[in-house]
Amino acid sequence: MNDHKFEQCIKCTICTAYCPVVAVNPLYPGPKQAGPDGERFRIKNKFFFDENLKYCMNCKRCEVACPSGVNIADIIHSARMRYGHQKPNLRDMILASTDLMGVMARPVAPVVNAVAGSKAGKWAMDTFLGVDQHRTFPKYQFKGFVGWFKREMEASQASYPRQIAFFHGCSTEYQHPEVGKAFVQVMNALGFGVQLLDEECCGVAMISNAMWKQAKQHARHNVAAFEKAVDAGLPVVTTASTCTFTMRDEYPHILGVDNAKVRSSIVLVEKFIHDLVDKGKVKLVFRKDYKARMAYHIPCHMEKLGWSIFTKNLLQMIPGADLTVLGSGCCGIAGTYGFKKENYAYSQAIGQPVFDEIARVNPEFVVSECDTCKWQIEMSTGYAVKNPILILSEALDLEATAKANCVNG
Amino acid sequence: MTNKNEFDVIIVGGGITGAGTARDCAMRGLKVLLIERHDIATGATGRNHGLLHSGARYAVTDRESATECIEENKILRKIARHCVDDTSGFFITLPEDDLAYQAKFVESCLAAGIQADIIDPKEAIRLEPSVNPTLIGAVRVPDGSVDPFRLCAANMLDAKLHGAKVLVYTEVESFIMEGDTVLGVRTVDQRTGEKAEYRAAVTVNAAGIWGHHIASLAGVNIGMFPAKGALLIFAHRVNSIVINRCRKPANADILVPGDTVCVIGTTSTRVPYEECDHMHVTPEEVDLLLTEGAKLAPVLENTRILRAYAGVRPLVSADNDPSGRNISRGIVCLDHEVRDGVKGFVSITGGKLMTYRLMAEQAADAVCKKLHVNQVCKTAVTPLPGSATGSVEEVSRKLWSVPVTVQKAAAGRSGDWAEKIxxxxxxxxxxxxxxxxxxxxxAEMAIRDLDVHNLTDLRRRTRVGMGTCQAELCACRAAGLLAKAHGCADRARADLKDFMNERWKGMYPVAWGETLREGEFTQWIYKAVLGL
Structure with a gap:
C-alpha cells in the first residue's frame, strides 16, 4: 500500500505547479489531487476513483519536481489499473499496438501512408476512430531496420572485440530505420558488435491506453530476453528515451514485473557512449567539415531519467555544433495522447511554449531522443527533428574513429 | 407559552446524548431548547474511536451493554446510513492470547444476539491483508465505523427541523430554583458575555462528564468516574475491517477504519475531574498505543501518524476499579425527584456513543412522563437528515449524472443532504x-445550516483540516469564507491562529518523520510566507 510512498507527501503542491496538463485542462484534478490525495479516498472506497485521471499524460514531471520522493504518476497509473473502468476502444487499441500496426502496414506502406496523409483519410480517421484530423501520421517504411541489418550487417558483427544487445523499438523498425542504421555504424566504429534481441514493443502505449494485460505480457517477454543478454555479458543499449524509461521503471512500478536483474544494464546509447568517453575507453574523431546549428528539446522521460546531461555533453563535443538547450517543457504529444481527438487541443496548448521557443531560436534542426516528440514538433513547427545518434553518425568521421579505437573493420 | 424564553424542556449539553435527546423530544412535539457551552460534539462525542460496536467487546463482561449495542447497531445502520460504514469486524487471537477465550467469546456473543462466525486465520488474512499474520484465531462480528461528528450534527439538525432551538457557546451558570424545583437556567454567552434566563418545566442534564458540575449546580451529587482514553490517528486506512483483540477489554486493542483515516485506541486511566477540560496525550501513552497497535496490524509501525487525542468517558462510579475498565457502559437515567427530591430535573449519563439513541429515548420518556405527554418515540424508525436515500453511490448517482470526486466526497459526508450543497x-x-x-x-452549507461559528466548528462538520496536511492548505481559505460569512476579518484572523495551534496540539505528541516535516512546512508557510 505504501509502494509509491504517497505518505511522504507534505502537500507542498509543487507537482501541480509543474504539471503541464493541469495548466490547460480544468477537468484534470492535477497530480497532487489525483495522486496522494485521491489515494486516501480510493483506499476507503473504490467508488472515489475519478475517471478524469485518464488525462494524466504520464510525463512524470510531477515526480521530477517532487521534493519528497513521492512516485505521483505511478500512484495515478496504478489507480487507473486497479480501479479504472476505462476500456480501450478500437482507436486506442490501434494506437497502442505499435508493433502489430507496423507489421500490418509495412507490406502496403505506400497505400497506408497515402491514405493516412490524405484529407479524406484524415477525415475518416477523425470521424470514425477519433484520431484528430490535424495530426500527421509518421510514415511507415516499406523496408524496416531489422531486414536491413540481417541482410547487410549481421554477418560481420561477431568480428568486433566487444558486443552489445540493441533494443531498437517500434519506431526504428517501422518509421525511422535510419536511426538504427546510424546506431550500428557508430557502435561498430567504436568497436562494438551489435546483436539484436528477441524484443517486443516496450508496451508504453498499452499502459497509457489501459491495455494492462498486454503490457504485462510484453514486459515479461522483454525482461526474459534482457536476462538472456545480460547473462551473456551484454548490456542492453537503446535509442529511444521513453522505451528505456518504461523498461527500467514502469515495468516494476506500474506493471509489477520484476526487472531487478537487468534494470541497471538497460541504457540509452548517449549515456553509454558518454560513459565510455568519460572513462577513456573510446575515442571520438569528428569531421572537420561538420557544421550545424541545433536546438536540444529534452523529452519529459529524459528529465525523469536524469540523463539529458549526457546527450548535451556529447553534442557539445562536436566541434562544429552550435547547440542551444531549450527550456524544460513538454511538447504535449505524450505518445498516443495527443493523437486522440479529445486531447488534441490540450496537447497543442501544452506544447505551445516549446513551439514558440523553437521559432525564436530558429535552428537548422531540433534534437530529441523521443520519436513522438519528433512527430509533434515537426508537425507543429515545421522544423526537422533528429535523434542524437543520427547527428553523431553524421558528425563523426567514422573511419578515423574506427582507427582510433583500433577497429579493423 | 408566548415568551420566547419559555420551553417545555431545556437540555444541557450538545454532545451526542444532548443532540439525540433534543431530537427525540422535538419529534414528540415538545418545545425544546438545547444549550451547549462550546461547540457540538466537543467532549467525549468527538473523542472516541468512532466504532460502530456490534456489542461483541462487552459480550463476555457486560451482557446488558452488549445487547444494547447490537440493537442500536442495527438501528443506526438504518437511520444514520450516511454516518455509518459497514466494515464488519474481526476479533483476532494472537499466539500470546488464550485461544480458549474464543469459545467463551462466541458463546457470549450468540447469547447476546450478536452474530459471531469463527473464520480460518488464512481467510482472515485474505479478507484483511493488514492483520497480524501470526494470528491463530479470528471471529467475524458486525462491527463497523460511525462518524460521531456527523451523527451529532445530523441529530442537531433534525432537532432544529422539528422546531428545537439550539444555543451553542452558551454556558449554564446556575439554575433558577424555587425551593426544590428546577424552573430553568441562567446562562452567559461565551462570546459576548450577555446573560439570559430560560425557563422550562423540565431540565435535562446531558453534559457527559461535566454533568457532575451541572448536577452540583442543582445541589445534586452524581459520582462520575473520569476515565481518560488516548487514541492515535493514522494518515490513511491501513485496514478496511475493524480489528479487535479477542480477550478481555484492554489497552489499544481496537483499530477502526474511519472515513479516510484509521484510529488505534484506547488507553484507560482515571484522571482528576479538574483535568477533564485539558486533556494531553503523554509519550508513554503514544508508546503503548503504537506497541499494542502494531500487534493488531504490523504495518502501523511504518505508517504516518496524523495526531494524538484523548477523551474522557462519562462513566458513573460503581466500585473501586482503578482503571474504569470494569465499570458498566450501561445507561444511567436519573430522575432527581425520585433520587434526590429535586423536581423538574433529569440526568442522562453513562452509556456510549453507540447507545446514544436509547439514552435519548429513556431521557425523553422521563421528560414526557413528567410533562404528562403521551407520545411514543419514533427515532428508531425515522432516518436522520441525509440518511433517507442510501449508500454514497446511490446518493451521488441520484444527485449528479457524472459525479466527480468532490461531489462523491460531499455525498459521503452529508448523505442526501448534499442536495443542499x-x-x-x-x-x-x-x-x-x-x-x-x-x-x-x-463549507458554506455548513456555515448556513449547521451552527458553525469558527474554524474548529467547521472542521467538526466537514472534516476541513482533518486530512494529511492538518489544515496547512485549507485553514486560510476556510478563514476567508468565515470572514465573508461573519463580515469580520479580524475575528477570522484570531480564529485562524487558534485553529492552527489546536491542530499543532494534536500533532505535537507524534511529531516525528513526515508529521514533523509537515509541521515545519506549515510553520514556514504561516510564519515566513504569510507573516502570521
Missing part, C-alpha cells in the same frame, strides 16, 4: 480542503 458554479466546486475534498459549497 451548491455545486453549479465552478467556485462552488472548488476545494477549500484538498486532503478531504471539501468544496466551497459544502
Amino acid at each position: 451548491a455545486m453549479d458554479h465552478p467556485m462552488d466546486r472548488s476545494l477549500v480542503c484538498e486532503c478531504e475534498e471539501v468544496s466551497v459549497g459544502e
Whole structure:
C-alpha cells in the first residue's frame, strides 16, 4: 500500500505547479489531487476513483519536481489499473499496438501512408476512430531496420572485440530505420558488435491506453530476453528515451514485473557512449567539415531519467555544433495522447511554449531522443527533428574513429 | 407559552446524548431548547474511536451493554446510513492470547444476539491483508465505523427541523430554583458575555462528564468516574475491517477504519475531574498505543501518524476499579425527584456513543412522563437528515449524472443532504480542503445550516483540516469564507491562529518523520510566507 510512498507527501503542491496538463485542462484534478490525495479516498472506497485521471499524460514531471520522493504518476497509473473502468476502444487499441500496426502496414506502406496523409483519410480517421484530423501520421517504411541489418550487417558483427544487445523499438523498425542504421555504424566504429534481441514493443502505449494485460505480457517477454543478454555479458543499449524509461521503471512500478536483474544494464546509447568517453575507453574523431546549428528539446522521460546531461555533453563535443538547450517543457504529444481527438487541443496548448521557443531560436534542426516528440514538433513547427545518434553518425568521421579505437573493420 | 424564553424542556449539553435527546423530544412535539457551552460534539462525542460496536467487546463482561449495542447497531445502520460504514469486524487471537477465550467469546456473543462466525486465520488474512499474520484465531462480528461528528450534527439538525432551538457557546451558570424545583437556567454567552434566563418545566442534564458540575449546580451529587482514553490517528486506512483483540477489554486493542483515516485506541486511566477540560496525550501513552497497535496490524509501525487525542468517558462510579475498565457502559437515567427530591430535573449519563439513541429515548420518556405527554418515540424508525436515500453511490448517482470526486466526497459526508450543497458554479466546486475534498459549497452549507461559528466548528462538520496536511492548505481559505460569512476579518484572523495551534496540539505528541516535516512546512508557510 505504501509502494509509491504517497505518505511522504507534505502537500507542498509543487507537482501541480509543474504539471503541464493541469495548466490547460480544468477537468484534470492535477497530480497532487489525483495522486496522494485521491489515494486516501480510493483506499476507503473504490467508488472515489475519478475517471478524469485518464488525462494524466504520464510525463512524470510531477515526480521530477517532487521534493519528497513521492512516485505521483505511478500512484495515478496504478489507480487507473486497479480501479479504472476505462476500456480501450478500437482507436486506442490501434494506437497502442505499435508493433502489430507496423507489421500490418509495412507490406502496403505506400497505400497506408497515402491514405493516412490524405484529407479524406484524415477525415475518416477523425470521424470514425477519433484520431484528430490535424495530426500527421509518421510514415511507415516499406523496408524496416531489422531486414536491413540481417541482410547487410549481421554477418560481420561477431568480428568486433566487444558486443552489445540493441533494443531498437517500434519506431526504428517501422518509421525511422535510419536511426538504427546510424546506431550500428557508430557502435561498430567504436568497436562494438551489435546483436539484436528477441524484443517486443516496450508496451508504453498499452499502459497509457489501459491495455494492462498486454503490457504485462510484453514486459515479461522483454525482461526474459534482457536476462538472456545480460547473462551473456551484454548490456542492453537503446535509442529511444521513453522505451528505456518504461523498461527500467514502469515495468516494476506500474506493471509489477520484476526487472531487478537487468534494470541497471538497460541504457540509452548517449549515456553509454558518454560513459565510455568519460572513462577513456573510446575515442571520438569528428569531421572537420561538420557544421550545424541545433536546438536540444529534452523529452519529459529524459528529465525523469536524469540523463539529458549526457546527450548535451556529447553534442557539445562536436566541434562544429552550435547547440542551444531549450527550456524544460513538454511538447504535449505524450505518445498516443495527443493523437486522440479529445486531447488534441490540450496537447497543442501544452506544447505551445516549446513551439514558440523553437521559432525564436530558429535552428537548422531540433534534437530529441523521443520519436513522438519528433512527430509533434515537426508537425507543429515545421522544423526537422533528429535523434542524437543520427547527428553523431553524421558528425563523426567514422573511419578515423574506427582507427582510433583500433577497429579493423 | 408566548415568551420566547419559555420551553417545555431545556437540555444541557450538545454532545451526542444532548443532540439525540433534543431530537427525540422535538419529534414528540415538545418545545425544546438545547444549550451547549462550546461547540457540538466537543467532549467525549468527538473523542472516541468512532466504532460502530456490534456489542461483541462487552459480550463476555457486560451482557446488558452488549445487547444494547447490537440493537442500536442495527438501528443506526438504518437511520444514520450516511454516518455509518459497514466494515464488519474481526476479533483476532494472537499466539500470546488464550485461544480458549474464543469459545467463551462466541458463546457470549450468540447469547447476546450478536452474530459471531469463527473464520480460518488464512481467510482472515485474505479478507484483511493488514492483520497480524501470526494470528491463530479470528471471529467475524458486525462491527463497523460511525462518524460521531456527523451523527451529532445530523441529530442537531433534525432537532432544529422539528422546531428545537439550539444555543451553542452558551454556558449554564446556575439554575433558577424555587425551593426544590428546577424552573430553568441562567446562562452567559461565551462570546459576548450577555446573560439570559430560560425557563422550562423540565431540565435535562446531558453534559457527559461535566454533568457532575451541572448536577452540583442543582445541589445534586452524581459520582462520575473520569476515565481518560488516548487514541492515535493514522494518515490513511491501513485496514478496511475493524480489528479487535479477542480477550478481555484492554489497552489499544481496537483499530477502526474511519472515513479516510484509521484510529488505534484506547488507553484507560482515571484522571482528576479538574483535568477533564485539558486533556494531553503523554509519550508513554503514544508508546503503548503504537506497541499494542502494531500487534493488531504490523504495518502501523511504518505508517504516518496524523495526531494524538484523548477523551474522557462519562462513566458513573460503581466500585473501586482503578482503571474504569470494569465499570458498566450501561445507561444511567436519573430522575432527581425520585433520587434526590429535586423536581423538574433529569440526568442522562453513562452509556456510549453507540447507545446514544436509547439514552435519548429513556431521557425523553422521563421528560414526557413528567410533562404528562403521551407520545411514543419514533427515532428508531425515522432516518436522520441525509440518511433517507442510501449508500454514497446511490446518493451521488441520484444527485449528479457524472459525479466527480468532490461531489462523491460531499455525498459521503452529508448523505442526501448534499442536495443542499451548491455545486453549479465552478467556485462552488472548488476545494477549500484538498486532503478531504471539501468544496466551497459544502463549507458554506455548513456555515448556513449547521451552527458553525469558527474554524474548529467547521472542521467538526466537514472534516476541513482533518486530512494529511492538518489544515496547512485549507485553514486560510476556510478563514476567508468565515470572514465573508461573519463580515469580520479580524475575528477570522484570531480564529485562524487558534485553529492552527489546536491542530499543532494534536500533532505535537507524534511529531516525528513526515508529521514533523509537515509541521515545519506549515510553520514556514504561516510564519515566513504569510507573516502570521
